[in-house]
Amino acid sequence: MTPHMHLYILASGSKGNAAVVEGPEGSVLVDCGLSRRELHRRADVVGCDLGRVCAVLVTHEHGDHTSGLSVICNHFDGPVYATAGTAGARAHLTRLPFTLVDHDCTLQLGGMTIHAFPLSHDVADPMCFRFEVFEDGELADAIAWATDTGKLTNEALELLQGCRILGIEANHDSQMLATGPYPGYLKARVAGTRGHLSNDQAAEALPLLVTDDTETIVAMHISQKNNRPSLAARALADAVDARFVEGSKTEARTKDGLLTVCVSSQDEPLVIW
Numbered sequence: 001m002t003p004h005m006h007l008y009i010l011a012s013g014s015k016g017n018a019a020v021v022e023g024p025e026g027s028v029l030v031d032c033g034l035s036r037r038e039l040h041r042r043a044d045v046v047g048c049d050l051g052r053v054c055a056v057l058v059t060h061e062h063g064d065h066t067s068g069l070s071v072i073c074n075h076f077d078g079p080v081y082a083t084a085g086t087a088g089a090r091a092h093l094t095r096l097p098f099t100l101v102d103h104d105c106t107l108q109l110g111g112m113t114i115h116a117f118p119l120s121h122d123v124a125d126p127m128c129f130r131f132e133v134f135e136d137g138e139l140a141d142a143i144a145w146a147t148d149t150g151k152l153t154n155e156a157l158e159l160l161q162g163c164r165i166l167g168i169e170a171n172h173d174s175q176m177l178a179t180g181p182y183p184g185y186l187k188a189r190v191a192g193t194r195g196h197l198s199n200d201q202a203a204e205a206l207p208l209l210v211t212d213d214t215e216t217i218v219a220m221h222i223s224q225k226n227n228r229p230s231l232a233a234r235a236l237a238d239a240v241d242a243r244f245v246e247g248s249k250t251e252a253r254t255k256d257g258l259l260t261v262c263v264s265s266q267d268e269p270l271v272i273w
Contacts, residue, residue, distance in 0.1 A: 001164040001213050004133040004141035006273050008048040010039060012220045013266030017065045021131050021143055026054035026110030030129065032068040039068060046271040055109045058082040060126035060148060061089035069096060085125025103127035104155065117159045119149035122194040130159040147221040150195040152205055162211040165272050170219040170232035171196035177226040199235035206239040216272050219263045229263040237261045
């Protein structure tokens with residue numbers, strides 16, 4: 001695929017999430033779990049022009065995805081999309097000017113066709129998105145990711161397939177979670193079908209999702225207590241027969257150089273062209 005979109009992952013993890021998909025006619029911000037100042041600081045680091053943002057999409061109500069929304073809405077005139085379940089789940093969210101959509105809606109924003117799909121998480125009505133650009137009626141580019149889900153729904157498996165840029169949650173290493181500091185009830189929540197995907201679950205899904213069009217796989221929403229970036233990268237790299245780039249423990253490429261595996265961060269923004 002020829003790149004027609006760019007992905008800026010400004011933060012990914014339990015302390016805050018925000019990403020921008022830049023399309024040919026505008027950009028879309030997905031979630032805002034950062035302060036407005038930090039959002040702009042990180043965007044500046046990777047050259048992301050937030051002035052092009054024409055809409056905000058909200059995946060679900062947890063604070064690491066929504067804590068910055070109230071301030072953002074005070075400085076933004078465009079639509080902010082969420083499901084009714086998300087919009088009504090927290091008191092501070094009920095006061096925001098959401099445009100309500102279903103978790104399987106299709107939107108046209110920034111020159112992109114955006115397909116929502118449901119996830120499996122312990123919240124009211126979560127969703128994530130596939131972004132597409134068409135040229136002359138043909139698919140020219142596609143980006144999609146899924147985080148904050150204990151399993152990949154059928155809809156997610158369908159819409160994550162064949163993207164140029166594929167993001168997938170690799171939240172925890174199962175052994176680290178089992179022997180780690182979390183209390184038993186929280187370990188069960190994280191590992192459950194309405195929790196978060198493990199490294200192994202993400203790796204097992206890749207053969208179903210990766211096609212010849214896939215150029216980049218990004219491990220996302222990595223736990224700082226129950227995982228390590230190198231473990232997530234290793235699991236995903238092994239699933240697609242990629243080898244680590246010399247001197248790196250978090251970036252790998254297939255032998256032909258056509259597919260790259262990398263890792264997003266809680267603290268450092270990442271841009272994928």
